[in-house]
Amino acid sequence: MEDERKQHKFISFLFYQAVRDLKPVWMLEDMRTMETFYWEEDAKQRTYSPSEALLYAIVHDHRPYAHYLLSRFSDEALEMPGESFYCCPSSAPHLAMAVRYDRRDILAHILQVAHQLPGLRSYMNRGGCFHLEDGKTPLHLACELLRADAVMLLLGNGASPQAEDHNGMTPLDVVLQQLRDSKANVGAKKSCLENLLMFMPEMRFKMKSALQKERQCWSKVLGEDKLNYLTGREPAPLFLIAMRRILAQLPPEQFPSSLDKLPIPAALKPRAHRGRLSVA
The missing domain is CATH 1.25.40.20 (Ankyrin repeat-containing domain)
Incomplete structure (x- = not known):
């Protein structure tokens, strides 16, 4: 169970890293919707929301991804992100x-x-x-x-x-x-x-x-x-x-x-x- 948790945390970090590296939008969306654990110790298994993904896109100036999220998920993209954000x-x-x-x-x-x-x-x-x-x-x-x-x-x-x-x-x-x-x-x-x-x-x-x-x-x-x-x-x-x-x-x-x-x-x-x- 601990090994599985570490693996999911690693996948979570890979999503952040992929946005930072300006990977293609289709790849980021595949990663975003993959159920994974967040970095916090008490986090539950879930996907990243469009709102949380948009914060990453803003930080790393991934304009195509930010524009995709705002166009495809207008309401959700500007919702409040989770408490960890x-x-x-x-x-x-x-x-x-x-x-x-x-x-x-x-x-x-x-x-x-x-x-x-x-x-x-x-x-x-x-x-x-x-x-x-x-x-x-x-x-x-x-x-x-x-x-x-x-x-x-x-x-x-x-x-x-x-x-x-x-x-x-x-x-x-x-x-x-x-x-x-x-x-x-x-x-x-x-x-x-x-x-x-x-x-x-x-x-x-x-x-x-x-x-x-x-x-x-x-x-x-x-x-x-x-x-x-x-x-x-x-x-x-x-x-x-x-x-x-x-x-x-x-x-x-x-x-x-x-x-x-x-x-x-x-x-x-x-x-x-x-x-x-x-x-x-």
Whole structure:
């Protein structure tokens, strides 16, 4: 019995390894549906679910397999995986994983599928694991990791820039905190900030009072004009108002292709998009 258990655990590892090695989809599906034991000592014999397989595909950037799972098993692929993979049933682990590993192509496909499923209307705004991610939404995570492309993709697909984590921090607070704490990667931080402002008609965020109290410090970080706007001393620039209205008219389920088709110069489109946000 012990030898048989070890053999099944070995087969389980082979599936993980096969996804990592980008084996063909047909081979992975044969392995996925083979009954085997998981790695945990008390695991029972069962197959890997499409949801669990999708997590492996995201981690190892196996795009054909991820696209197959999302197309063939739309509902099942975005269900919560087993407890051995994730512990909080209200989160969006596949979306968070795609952001964390910067899998833009798979991220876009997940968002497209989510739009097609009525039960996933709030999917983009689900808070992450309370124990591991402090309730951060995928947009919080994208801002924390300075993934400007992911920030724009999530916002364009309906993610809320006003969502709060368990500490009351919005994605804008996350970016401002990054700008305050370090001078590294300033360009990426400001790209994330600009993308957020494109989708924020109201300036509601936790650090607003800190910006007002420490004006001299923040003026050096943000510039006087942007600081005045964020603190409510000046109205939004006309360009920002115009872009907000344009972006608000784009159907989320067709983003970012709808952004590509806008009849405006490429130089006026959101910075993270220019030549880099398009996905297959």
